[in-house]
Structure formats: C-alpha cells, structure tokens
Amino acid sequence: MAIELFRIDDRLIHGQVVVGWGQPLDLAFIVLVDDEVANSEWEQELYRMGVPPEMDVYFHTVEEAAEKLAEYQRDERRGALLTGEIETMTRLIDLTRSIARVNLGGIHHRTGRTQRLRYVFLAPDEEQALRAMAARGVDVSAQDVPAARPLALNEVLSGEGNR
Amino acid sequence: MSEPGADVRALVAGHGDFATGMVSAVGQITGLGDAFVTLSNRDMSAADVERAMREQVDARRLDVIFTDLPAGSCTMAARRLQRERPQVVLVTGTNLATLLDFVFHTDLPPAEAAQHAADKGRAALIVTGGPPGGH
Numbered sequence: 001m002a003i004e005l006f007r008i009d010d011r012l013i014h015g016q017v018v019v020g021w022g023q024p025l026d027l028a029f030i031v032l033v034d035d036e037v038a039n040s041e042w043e044q045e046l047y048r049m050g051v052p053p054e055m056d057v058y059f060h061t062v063e064e065a066a067e068k069l070a071e072y073q074r075d076e077r078r079g080a081l082l083t084g085e086i087e088t089m090t091r092l093i094d095l096t097r098s099i100a101r102v103n104l105g106g107i108h109h110r111t112g113r114t115q116r117l118r119y120v121f122l123a124p125d126e127e128q129a130l131r132a133m134a135a136r137g138v139d140v141s142a143q144d145v146p147a148a149r150p151l152a153l154n155e156v157l158s159g160e161g162n163r
Numbered sequence: 164m165s166e167p168g169a170d171v172r173a174l175v176a177g178h179g180d181f182a183t184g185m186v187s188a189v190g191q192i193t194g195l196g197d198a199f200v201t202l203s204n205r206d207m208s209a210a211d212v213e214r215a216m217r218e219q220v221d222a223r224r225l226d227v228i229f230t231d232l233p234a235g236s237c238t239m240a241a242r243r244l245q246r247e248r249p250q251v252v253l254v255t256g257t258n259l260a261t262l263l264d265f266v267f268h269t270d271l272p273p274a275e276a277a278q279h280a281a282d283k284g285r286a287a288l289i290v291t292g293g294p295p296g297g298h
Contacts, residue, residue, distance in 0.1 A: 011209045011236045015178055018234035046242050050234035108208030118206055 002073040003031070005080040008089050009105035012037070012082050013047045013057070016105065020145045021080060022055065028077035029056040033065040033092060034084055062088055066095035073098070086126045090133060102133065104142040104156065116156050119144050127157060171223045172273065173265065175257065176202035176216060176241070177231030188259050195266040200225075204236045213240040226250050226273040227265075229257040252277040260287030 004025050009017065012032055021027065030051065037043040038061045051057055060068065065081070069092075072079060083089045086107065093099050106119050113121035120142050122130070134140045134153050143150040175182040182201035190196025200219055204212045216237070219225070230238040233255045241253045252274045254261060261284030268276040 011239075013234060014209070014239065015232045015235040019232070042246070046239060049242065050239060106208070108206070108211065110208070 002075055003069075003079045003081050005103055006089070006099050006101060007080060007082050007103040007105045008084070008086055008107060009082060010084045010108055011106055012084050013050045016145055017080065017082065018051055018055070024146050025080070026078050027055065027080050029058065029072075029075070029079040031058045031060065031065060031068075031072055031079060031081040033060050033062055033081060033088060035061045035088075038064065062091045062095065065092055069096050069098065086129050090129050093133060093136070093138060099138060101139040101141075103150075104130075104140065105144055116159065117142055117151070120156060122157075131157075170197055171200050171225065172198045172269070173200075173227035173229060173277075174202060174216065174219050174223075174225050175199045175229045175262065176204070176212075176237035177257075178235060178237075179203060179205055181231045185257070185259060185262055189262050189266060192263060193266055198266045199229075199262070202237065204240075207236070209236050209239060212236045213243055216240045216244060220244060220248075220251070227252050227254070227277045229253075229262065229265075229277075230255045231257055250274075254281045254284075256281075256284070258284045258287060260284045 004027070005021060007017070012034065013030060017030070032047060037047065038059045044059050048057055083092065089102060104120055107121055108119065109115070109121045112123045115121050130140055130153055140153040141150040142156045175186055180203065182203055186196045186199045186201050189199065200223060202215055202219060207215070220228070228241045228251060230241055230253065232238060238253070238255045241251070245251050245253060254277050261280045264283035265276055265280035268279055271279060
C-alpha cells in the first residue's frame with residue numbers, strides 16, 4: 001500500500017486529486033507538504049474542507065515530511081503526497097532519497113515560465129531541477145488525470161506532449 | 164434603463180464547462196440565465212482562479228457564489244474570498260435544481276435565497292429503480 005502518488009501540483013488539494021486520483025487509487029490519506037500551509041491553521045482548515053470525511057490529511061513542513069515518510073510508506077492504507085512547487089519536492093527527495101517516481105500534475109503559468117503542456121509551465125531553473133531529479137534515477141512524468149497517458153520528462157521538455 | 168448585466172445576482176464556478184452548461188440549462192428552462200456569470204478553472208492555477216473570481220465578484224458586487232465540488236479549486240478560491248468578505252455566501256455541490264430555485268427567489272436577501280436554493284438542490288437528489296437494496 002503506502003504512498004501511491006508523489007505529485008507536484010500548485011493547486012494542492014483539489015478535484016483532480018481528491019476525486020480524479022482518489023477514487024481509482026482508493027486513497028485513504030493525503031500528505032500535504034508545504035512550509036506555509038504547515039504553519040497556518042486557517043490554510044489547513046481550508047484544505048481539510050476539501051476532502052471527504054473518510055480521507056485523512058496530514059500537513060508537514062519539508063523537514064517533518066522527510067522524518068515521517070518511512071512511516072507513511074509502511075501505512076497499510078493508500079496515500080498520496082503533494083507539493084505545490086518543484087523546489088519543495090526536490091528538497092524532500094534530497095532529504096529522503098527514497099522517492100522513485102514523481103508526477104507532474106499541475107504547474108501553471110507564472111511570469112518567467114514557458115508552456116510545455118496544457119497544464120505544465122516551467123521556468124529554466126525548474127526545468128533544470130527536473131532534469132537533475134531524473135538524472136538521479138527518479139522517474140519523472142506528467143499526467144494530470146489517471147485516464148491520460150503519462151508523458152515522460154523528455155516528452156514534456158521537448159514539447160512532444162503538445163502534439 | 165438598466166445597464167447590461169445589472170440583473171446578475173451570482174457567480175457559478177467549476178470544472179470544465181460545468182458553469183456555462185448549468186447556466187445554459189437555466190436559460191433554456193426559465194429564460195433567466197442572465198442571473199449568473201460563470202467561471203471555469205480549466206488550466207488555471209489556484210492563484211489565477213482566485214484572481215478571476217475576485218474580479219468577477221468585484222465587478223458585479225456579487226454576494227453569492229455557487230461551485231460544483233467541495234474539493235475544487237473554485238471552492239477553495241471562494242473560501243479565500245470569504246475570509247476578507249464575510250458577507251459572501253458560498254454554496255458548493257451545486258446542481259441544476261439549486262440554480263433554478265435561486266433565480267426565482269429574487270424577493271429574498273442573497274444569503275437566504277442561497278440557503279433556500281441549497282435545500283432545494285439537496286432534496287432534488289433522488290434515486291429510483293434498481294434491485295432491492297441497490298445490489
């Protein structure tokens with residue numbers, strides 16, 4: 001069981017995650033890793049409101065998540081781990097070295113970013129970070145919903161995914 | 164003479180074509196689709212959804228927002244708006260019956276009309292047929 005999905009999505013908890021992935025993967029918990037949210041009761045309440053009562057949500061800073069990741073991986077239930085930024089997932093990988101696969105689920109337009117897919121826009125330093133992640137053996141692919149074909153990082157960066 | 168959009172009373176927001184589809188259905192049934200403006204979160208970041216919602220609400224001075232899904236980014240954006248504008252009423256889990264009820268209750272204050280509409284929408288969910296016990 002354990003964590004079935006490590007996802008970078010700037011919307012964090014939203015419909016695609018809770019329903020789109022939550023139903024087919026039978027997710028019982030979400031680990032939301034974000035330093036700002038982990039330090040804001042109000043933000044946590046907001047995200048809690050978005051999940052059904054039977055689904056647990058755990059909020060952690062990157063450092064806390066790194067300490068608890070092994071515990072979540074031993075959980076008998078299925079879970080997903082979310083970060084809103086590439087940099088956050090990179091830090092988590094650096095600290096744990098136990099994340100084998102990363103899903104790019106939604107990295108939207110922002111100044112300095114270039115469109116790679118309908119739902120993936122990357123700044124040069126973010127592209128570099130993803131390349132470095134892949135070079136370390138992490139399987140990085142883009143897939144917004146389970147029914148879509150996963151696109152390997154090289155397809156995303158070459159723009160082939162838009163064809 | 165009223166200005167265009169002066170009768171708009173609420174924002175409908177959601178995934179894909181949810182909002183335009185719902186409002187189109189309201190228009191077909193009642194001719195009162197103009198009571199709503201719409202917003203889709205398609206391919207938008209959470210910040211973009213919030214910005215677009217804020218613009219719509221400010222431009223029309225709206226106090227009622229209908230969204231499709233409790234977990235959706237439109238609902239999250241509406242909740243963030245409520246933090247600074249407590250008068251804003253949010254109804255999530257919106258269905259067609261909800262919106263139909265809302266357009267006919269122009270006599271009620273927005274919050275009351277929204278509550279009435281939500282009750283109506285909840286009551287409209289009915290399951291019929293199938294084997295006994297649903298198996």
